[in-house]
Amino acid sequence: MPAGPHKRGLVPVLFLCLASATAAEAQEGAHPPGTIHGKITVTRREESRPLLLHDDMSGMYSLHGGGMSHPQGSAPAGPALLSERAVVYLESEELNRGTYPLPSRAPSLDQRNLQFHPQVLAVLAGTRVEFPNRDNLFHNVFSYSQPKEFDLGRYPRDDSRSVTFDRAGIVRVYCDIHSSMSATIIVLRHPYFASPDEAGTYIIPRVPPGSYRVVLWYDRDVLERKSVEVHEGEDLEMNFND
Amino acid sequence: MTRTAQIAACCMAAAATAAAQVELSGQTAADFTKSASTQSPRVVDSGRPSFGWDTRLFVEAQPAEHVTAMANIRATNTDAVTFDYVALRLTDITPLGLNIQAGKFDLPFGNLGERRFPRKNLLFGLPSLYEYRTALPDHFSPGADYRVVPEREILANAGKGAGMRLLDLGMYHTGVMVFGSAGMVDYALALTTGTVSTTSYGADNYTSDLGKLARVTVTPLTGLTIGAAYDWGAYMQSGYPPPGNPDVNAYHERAAEADLEFSRGHAVFYAEAVTATFSVPLTTGDGDLQVFGYYAEGKYTLIPRLYAALRVSGLEFGNATLGATAGPWDYNLIEWEGGLGYFIDRDVLLKAVRRETRTRGGSNPKDNLTALQLVVAY
Numbered sequence: 001m002p003a004g005p006h007k008r009g010l011v012p013v014l015f016l017c018l019a020s021a022t023a024a025e026a027q028e029g030a031h032p033p034g035t036i037h038g039k040i041t042v043t044r045r046e047e048s049r050p051l052l053l054h055d056d057m058s059g060m061y062s063l064h065g066g067g068m069s070h071p072q073g074s075a076p077a078g079p080a081l082l083s084e085r086a087v088v089y090l091e092s093e094e095l096n097r098g099t100y101p102l103p104s105r106a107p108s109l110d111q112r113n114l115q116f117h118p119q120v121l122a123v124l125a126g127t128r129v130e131f132p133n134r135d136n137l138f139h140n141v142f143s144y145s146q147p148k149e150f151d152l153g154r155y156p157r158d159d160s161r162s163v164t165f166d167r168a169g170i171v172r173v174y175c176d177i178h179s180s181m182s183a184t185i186i187v188l189r190h191p192y193f194a195s196p197d198e199a200g201t202y203i204i205p206r207v208p209p210g211s212y213r214v215v216l217w218y219d220r221d222v223l224e225r226k227s228v229e230v231h232e233g234e235d236l237e238m239n240f241n242d
Numbered sequence: 243m244t245r246t247a248q249i250a251a252c253c254m255a256a257a258a259t260a261a262a263q264v265e266l267s268g269q270t271a272a273d274f275t276k277s278a279s280t281q282s283p284r285v286v287d288s289g290r291p292s293f294g295w296d297t298r299l300f301v302e303a304q305p306a307e308h309v310t311a312m313a314n315i316r317a318t319n320t321d322a323v324t325f326d327y328v329a330l331r332l333t334d335i336t337p338l339g340l341n342i343q344a345g346k347f348d349l350p351f352g353n354l355g356e357r358r359f360p361r362k363n364l365l366f367g368l369p370s371l372y373e374y375r376t377a378l379p380d381h382f383s384p385g386a387d388y389r390v391v392p393e394r395e396i397l398a399n400a401g402k403g404a405g406m407r408l409l410d411l412g413m414y415h416t417g418v419m420v421f422g423s424a425g426m427v428d429y430a431l432a433l434t435t436g437t438v439s440t441t442s443y444g445a446d447n448y449t450s451d452l453g454k455l456a457r458v459t460v461t462p463l464t465g466l467t468i469g470a471a472y473d474w475g476a477y478m479q480s481g482y483p484p485p486g487n488p489d490v491n492a493y494h495e496r497a498a499e500a501d502l503e504f505s506r507g508h509a510v511f512y513a514e515a516v517t518a519t520f521s522v523p524l525t526t527g528d529g530d531l532q533v534f535g536y537y538a539e540g541k542y543t544l545i546p547r548l549y550a551a552l553r554v555s556g557l558e559f560g561n562a563t564l565g566a567t568a569g570p571w572d573y574n575l576i577e578w579e580g581g582l583g584y585f586i587d588r589d590v591l592l593k594a595v596r597r598e599t600r601t602r603g604g605s606n607p608k609d610n611l612t613a614l615q616l617v618v619a620y
Contacts, residue, residue, distance in 0.1 A: 138465050138505060144547060144588055151546040153507040156464045174588060 034234035037203040040086055040196050041241045042218060081198055084118035087186060088202050088240075089193035091213040091225070096168075096189040106130045106162060109173065109183055111139045116173065116183035120217055122193040123185060125168045132160035140176035147171050147187055186217060209234075216240045263304045270297040271360035273615040280607035283375055283403020284577075284599045294319045298359055308333050326414045340422045349413040350421065350430035350457040351438050351471040352514050353501040358412045364541045364551035365581045366595040366613040371516060371535030372411060374557060375403035377572040378520055378531060380440050380449075381479040396522075396531075401573040401604040406439045406477065408497075408518060408535045408557065413438050415453065428459045437475045437495045439518065451476030451491050467503045472496075477520065487523040494521040508543040522562075531571050532560030539579075547586075553579040573603025589619040 102124060110117040112134035123129060131141050131152060138154040141161070147169030152161040154177075165171065165187045175181035186193070196202040209232045216224045224240055272295045279289025286292060299315040314327035329345030348358075354372065356362040367373055377399035399405050417434030432455040440449060453475035461467045478484070478493035497518035504511045515536040522529050537555035544550055556576035561569055581595035592615070599609035 136464065142546060144585060149546040151508065151543050153543065154465060154505050154510075155507070172588075 031209050032233040033206040033208050034230040034232065034236060035203060035205050036088075036090075036207055036214060036228065036230065036236045036238055037201070038088075038238040038240065040082065040088070040200040040202065040216060040218075041239070042082060042086070042200075042223075043242060082200050083196050083198050085120055085219050086196050086200075086223075087120045087122040087193055087217045088196070088204065089122055089186065089188055089215050089217070090190070090204065090207065091215055092190075092192075092210065094210055095192055095208070095212070098190055100124055100191050102126050108132060109141075109185070110134050111141065111175070111181070114178055114181060116175075116181055118195065119183045119219065120195075121183065121185050122195070122217075123165055123187055124191045125187050125189050126164065126166055127187075128162050128164045129185065130160050130162045133157055138177060139181070141173060142176055143171050143173045145169070145171040151176075182220075184217070184220060214238055216242075218242070265302040266299070267302075267620065268297065268299040269359060269361045269617060269619040271295065271615055271617040273366070273613055275366075275611060275613045277611040278607075278609045280609050281605065282401070282599060282601055282607045282609045284370075284575075284597075284609045284611065286611060296360060308335055326412060338422065340420055342418065342420055344418045346414055346416045347419065349415060349434060349438055349453075349455055349473070350419060350432055351413060351455055351473055351497070352409060352499055352516070353459075353467070353469055353503055353512060354412070354514075357512070360615065360617040361589075361591060361619045364539055364549075364583070365553055365579050366593065366597065366611070366615055367579075368411065369514075369537035369539070369553060369555035370557055370575060370577050370599075371408045371514075371537060371555060373407060374575065375407055376405045376533065376557070376559070377402070378405040378522070380406050380477050381481070382484045396571055397567060400571070401601065406441065408516060408533055409438050410441045415440075417453070426461045428461075430457045431455070434475075437477050438473045438497050439495055439520075440477050440479075449476045449478065449490065450480040451494075465505045469501045469503075470499065471501075472498050489523075492521065492523045495519070509540065510542075511538070511540040513538040529562055530560075531562050533572075534558045534560075541583075547584055549583045551579075551581050551583065553577075555579075570603065573601045575599060575601045591617040591619075593617070 106128045107121060107123055108130040109121055110132055114135065121129070133139055133155055134157065136157055138156070140152065140154050142151040143149060147167040148163065148165050148171050150163050152163070155161060165185060168187045168189045171185040171187060173183040173185060192204055192207060194202045194204045207230050209230050211227070211229050214226045214228055215222055223242055226238060228236060228238060230236055272293070274291070274293055275286045276291045277284070277286040277289050279285060296318045297316070301313040301315070303311045305311065310331040310333065312327060312329050312331065313325060315323060316326050317323045325346065327347055329343050329347045331341065331343045333341045335342065354368070357364065358368065377396050379399065396405075415434035415436045417432055419430055419432035421428070421430035423429070434453040434455065436449055437453040438455075453473060455471065455473045457469065457471035459467055459469035474494065474496045476491045476493055477495040478490040480490045483490050495518060497516060499514060499516040501514040502512070513536075515534070517532070517534045520531045522531055535555075535557045537553060539551065539553035541549050541551045554577065556574070557572075558574050559570040559572045562571040577597060577599045579595060579597040581593055583591055583593045585591050593613070595611075595613045595615070597611040597613070599611075601607050601609070
């Protein structure tokens with residue numbers, strides 16, 4: 001049974017509540033904020049993780065290191081959940097001009113079962129993101145994207161490195177050892193974004209009245225953009241069907 | 243089209259037709275090289291400035307849950323299209339979790355792995371023990387003087403790079419392999435048409451004996467893997483038996499190796515040592531030719547996109563009495579190789595490499611090679 005609207009996207013909701021509290025509270029008295037919520041339905045064929053990968057030939061083609069068998073707890077997983085592959089965020093120059101407090105707790109991009117979790121992560125510019133390794137083997141997380149180039153090197157299970165993303169933009173994240181692993185970090189100048197839950201429902205609370213484009217990012221790219229007008233105190237429903 | 247290529251094409255076509263999932267990927271490298279113009283076999287294109295290219299295609303299909311078909315196709319500016327790797331793999335087919343692979347594949351010997359391909363190769367070529375041709379041939383030329391071979395031929399080949407490599411490039415042979423793992427241990431047993439030194443580059447191997455290989459690796463902690471392997475079998479091609487002793491199965495190779503891989507942070511280190519003994523039934527009495535090969539290489543990522551790599555490799559030849567001559571049966575050599583790699587993009591790598599080779603024997607040539615290589619993976 002799908003969760004109720006007030007249970008949807010609990011983590012992003014809490015984050016938003018904390019992050020936007022100061023800025024929003026100042027405006028709420030004069031202009032009560034609205035809410036954008038809805039359901040994401042992606043009917044396109046789910047891309048499963050390729051089982052056969054030339055980059056894994058050190059394991060597939062040759063007997064060294066891990067060999068054919070992956071270490072316990074590190075077997076490749078199936079396709080990621082919608083909640084880990086999609087993010088909804090607002091586009092607005094007005095929102096970009098605001099100042100917002102950073103989250104008190106660093107979001108995390110896990111390396112687990114030879115995948116990144118989540119595969120799409122939205123953060124506010126200036127946020128520090130943790131990259132914990134949950135596998136029994138090395139990963140080497142890196143990005144050559146313009147907003148943030150980094151190379152974290154190799155570190156063992158349950159160890160972590162962190163990166164602060166200061167500039168807004170799209171950051172493509174990979175593993176140098178397992179090239180099937182990829183993730184996208186969307187660095188935004190405002191905190192008005194949310195990840196859906198497993199049922200595909202999302203909620204972006206405390207949205208200041210105004211005109212926006214609501215963007216659905218799915219996997220590697222923008223899947224859909226919709227224009228909306230949010231009025232004072234309005235609870236706006238916006239569904240995405242693809 | 244060779245028989246191997248025909249079989250490969252049929253297998254892959256069948257697999258692709260039936261496959262629920264087919265992956266096609268590859269990498270292409272273009273390079274500029276300039277080497278010294280000595281008489282060393284390490285000289286490239288007689289020392290002239292040269293351009294070259296190398297492309298690999300990887301086809302992988304999974305027609306059923308536990309069945310995988312794989313092919314690796316290679317073409318370069320100097321070699322026609324070659325199927326290096328065409329194999330069917332059955333995985334997890336018994337309660338023991340064993341895997342079986344049949345076809346043409348890289349031998350379970352050493353830890354070269356994916357570094358045989360330009361995208362993961364830290365530098366330009368392979369370590370000398372994989373590339374340098376020794377003086378010992380795996381067949382005899384019809385024009386040779388059969389009364390005194392192989393002594394004369396071996397001696398005449400010293401320093402010329404006309405014989406077998408210690409480890410033949412990627413070491414691909416046709417055969418069957420059983421492999422699996424237990425905890426931190428991986429193991430493999432294989433029967434193949436050749437040994438680690440005999441070539442199957444662009445052709446089938448015609449030794450009448452089977453190569454036998456065993457390999458085990460241990461990964462005691464994340465980032466550290468220690469491996470060892472043993473290989474034995476006949477190395478002489480049955481199609482060209484030396485008349486002095488036409489029993490090609492009397493020409494045996496035994497090779498043992500140990501290897502290590504260690505990585506931590508921004509550093510990666512690989513090393514391998516191989517010792518091989520070739521039985522040579524000389525016309526003046528049986529003899530063994532021994533060779534020891536090694537390499538160690540490492541990479542350090544200086545900043546995102548940019549890494550520096552170093553490699554040292556060499557071959558040390560044992561003493562032998564060949565006719566009236568006693569001493570190393572080929573010229574010892576040592577190589578240093580250093581370079582920088584820069585990732586223009588995630589799958590676009592530019593490498594600049596310098597290699598220095600020192601040979602002890604003959605005219606003691608000092609060779610060098612400067613290479614620029616651009617690699618694109620797709």
